[in-house]
Amino acid sequence: MTTIALDATALTMRYRRGWGLRDCTFQLPTGRISALIGPNGAGKSTLMRIATGLLRPTGGSIEVLGEAPGKRGTNRKLAFLAQDKPLYKGFTVEEMLKAGAKLNPDWDSGYARRLVREADVPFDAKVGTLSGGQRTRIALAIALGRRPELVMLDEPLADLDPIARQEVMQSLLAEVAETGMTVLLSSHVIADLDGVCDHLLLLADGRVQLHGDVDDLLTQHRILIGSRELVLPDGVVEARTTGRQATVLARTTDVPGWDNTEPSLEELALAYLRSTKKVAA
Amino acid sequence: MTWVAWRQQRFQVLLSIGIVAVLAAVMAFVRFDALSLGGNEALIDERYGTYLNYLRLVLIALPVLLGMFAGAPLFAREIEHGTHVFGLTQSIGRTRWWATKIAVAGIPVVIAMTVLGLVNAWSSAPLQAVMFGGRLATPTFEIQGLTLGAYTLLTFTLSAAIGLLMRNTLAAMVVTVVVYIPLLGAVANALRPGYGTPITSRYQDIPRDAWVVESSYVDAAGNQVSFSPAGCTASINDCLTAGGVVQQVAYQPDDRFWSFQAIEAGLFAVLAVALLGVGAWALHRRLRLA
CATH class of the missing domain: 1.20.1050 (Glutathione S-transferase Yfyf (Class Pi); Chain A, domain 2)
Known part of the structure; x- marks a missing residue:
């Protein structure tokens, strides 16, 4: 069994109008919950769509659990939940489950039905009448009914209310704990991912900006607060000054003379995202 | 599926x-x-x-x-x-x-x-x-x-x-x-x-339900001639006969x-x-x- 869930080498996707991904090389380990963070248009959806085989990259390659995405549908061990949770609106929940069973030879009907029951959605309800939260739970049940080893969720919490966000996340984490699935979860709301994800892939402008184990990354970075006259250390990601005070995020160990704290995931990610924006601008 | x-x-x-x-x-x-x-x-x-x-x-x-x-x-x-x-x-x-x-x-x-x-x-x-x-x-x-x-x-x-x-x-x-x-x-x-190759005949001889695909006027020698019924004072058939002209058609049979x-x-x-x-x-x- 491979220990690499996604293995990208110089992965590039060029659209007619600009770049989707540029020369992305990274490896995501199995058994982890990886956060895919980036602003809108950073290439998060493009990356997931290439992994499912929906898109063919214009350059480089990617392997999903050791196999290149082919023409024979999405890798059986990979489940994908697209951002708009596409389900056939005219189908009932029961019919959607049947569709899942018909389209997937490894379908686990009992498991999918249990997830629907836990979501408290009636089986005879039309998909078109479901609330955003219910719809996401059904889409998740169908994605997990394939019994994937890797599940990729593209902005699963966008357009959900806070209660629904929490329920969807709890349900997902419970299944991950039970099955040991590998998860890749994208969001532009970093707060949703903090405390959930233990691996990070940060994209901006189609490039990998930061990538690695979350705890390692946090340990390797410091937020430095001090007088603006102090000398900046090597590895500055972002420096801001307010009045006489400077706030710096840098890839460094403790720097004497500064007030050193370890950043949170959100602080770390935002600093990297802001710094790439400044370079681009 | x-x-x-x-x-x-x-x-x-x-x-x-x-x-x-x-x-x-x-x-x-x-x-x-x-x-x-x-x-x-x-x-x-x-x-x-x-x-x-x-x-x-x-x-x-x-x-x-x-x-x-x-x-x-x-x-x-x-x-x-x-x-x-x-x-x-x-x-x-x-x-x-x-x-x-x-x-x-x-x-x-x-x-x-x-x-x-x-x-x-x-x-x-x-x-x-x-x-x-x-x-x-x-x-x-x-x-x-x-x-x-x-x-x-x-x-x-x-x-x-x-x-x-x-x-x-x-x-x-x-x-x-x-x-x-x-x-x-x-x-x-x-x-x-x-x-299919159309069949050529005189206008009068086309069978019932045939589909006429082309029509022309020819003289006795079979050459195409122009004929206008406009100046004709008698019936068109009489004018045709008088001029020695025959209406020829090509048709597809039913x-x-x-x-x-x-x-x-x-x-x-x-x-x-x-x-x-x-x-x-x-x-x-x-x-x-x-």
């Missing part, structure tokens, strides 16, 4: 078959009623003249309507709703997804329309005497025999392919109508007269009806296969799903 495609398409498939079944029932009734009139042409014309006018209208429009309603939304609406992402991220290949949808949505309606064309050929037989120009002329040729099914096959594959390329149901429908109507006219006028039907159906089938090829190309090369 077959079940999924059927569940998605069943309303449209059953509705199309229902419409066809009602029309076939009407045609069956017309045949038996017309036969009961014992070949009285005046009576048949009086009772079924209006029916034939409406039938032509309905049957000319039906292939493009049913073909388009089956084909245009088949992929375009999925892409509009994003549900193709669901279908294409399961454990079935892209080609199978496409082919199954084509088969489930297209085959029933094409078969139903082919049957309807055959029923109409059978039903119209007693009415042929009152139909102007015989079975080979437009629009009688287009609404019976194999052509109805062939036209439906074309509009279906055309709108499905355009739907994949343009990803917009309405645009696919518009393109289908815009392409189909001139195509039908061009085939009827430019190609159909040449499906007994070529079924071979012409087969040729035209084959032509549209070839076009449909080409359109399926375009669709398959769009599926693999153009269908960007970002």
Whole structure:
């Protein structure tokens, strides 16, 4: 069994109008919950769509659990939940489950039905009448009914209310704990991912900006607060000054003379995202 | 996938078959009623003249309507709703997804329309005497025999392919109508007269129900001459005789009806296969799903 869930080498996707991904090389380990963070248009959806085989990259390659995405549908061990949770609106929940069973030879009907029951959605309800939260739970049940080893969720919490966000996340984490699935979860709301994800892939402008184990990354970075006259250390990601005070995020160990704290995931990610924006601008 | 495609398409498939079944029932009734009139042409014309006018209208429009309603939304609406992402991220290949949808949505309606064309050929037989120009002329040729099914096959594959390329149901429908109507006219006028070598004869000698495809005036030596009936004070025939001019026509006899039907159906089938090829190309090369 491979220990690499996604293995990208110089992965590039060029659209007619600009770049989707540029020369992305990274490896995501199995058994982890990886956060895919980036602003809108950073290439998060493009990356997931290439992994499912929906898109063919214009350059480089990617392997999903050791196999290149082919023409024979999405890798059986990979489940994908697209951002708009596409389900056939005219189908009932029961019919959607049947569709899942018909389209997937490894379908686990009992498991999918249990997830629907836990979501408290009636089986005879039309998909078109479901609330955003219910719809996401059904889409998740169908994605997990394939019994994937890797599940990729593209902005699963966008357009959900806070209660629904929490329920969807709890349900997902419970299944991950039970099955040991590998998860890749994208969001532009970093707060949703903090405390959930233990691996990070940060994209901006189609490039990998930061990538690695979350705890390692946090340990390797410091937020430095001090007088603006102090000398900046090597590895500055972002420096801001307010009045006489400077706030710096840098890839460094403790720097004497500064007030050193370890950043949170959100602080770390935002600093990297802001710094790439400044370079681009 | 077959079940999924059927569940998605069943309303449209059953509705199309229902419409066809009602029309076939009407045609069956017309045949038996017309036969009961014992070949009285005046009576048949009086009772079924209006029916034939409406039938032509309905049957000319039906292939493009049913073909388009089956084909245009088949992929375009999925892409509009994003549900193709669901279908294409399961454990079935892209080609199978496409082919199954084509088969489930297209085959029933094409078969139903082919049957309807055959029923109409059978039903119209007693009415042929009152139909102007015989079975080979437009629009009688287009609404019976194999052509109805062939036209439906074309509009279906055309709108499905355009739907994949343009990803917009309405645009696919518009393109289908815009392409189909001139195509039908061009085939009827430019190609159909040449499906077989026309027979040449004097105007007076053409058999009943023949389809005249060309007409000219010739002198005794067989050379083409120009003749205008405008300056003629007597009957046209007298003027022709006086000038030693004969009206010569080229025609297609009625007994070529079924071979012409087969040729035209084959032509549209070839076009449909080409359109399926375009669709398959769009599926693999153009269908960007970002």
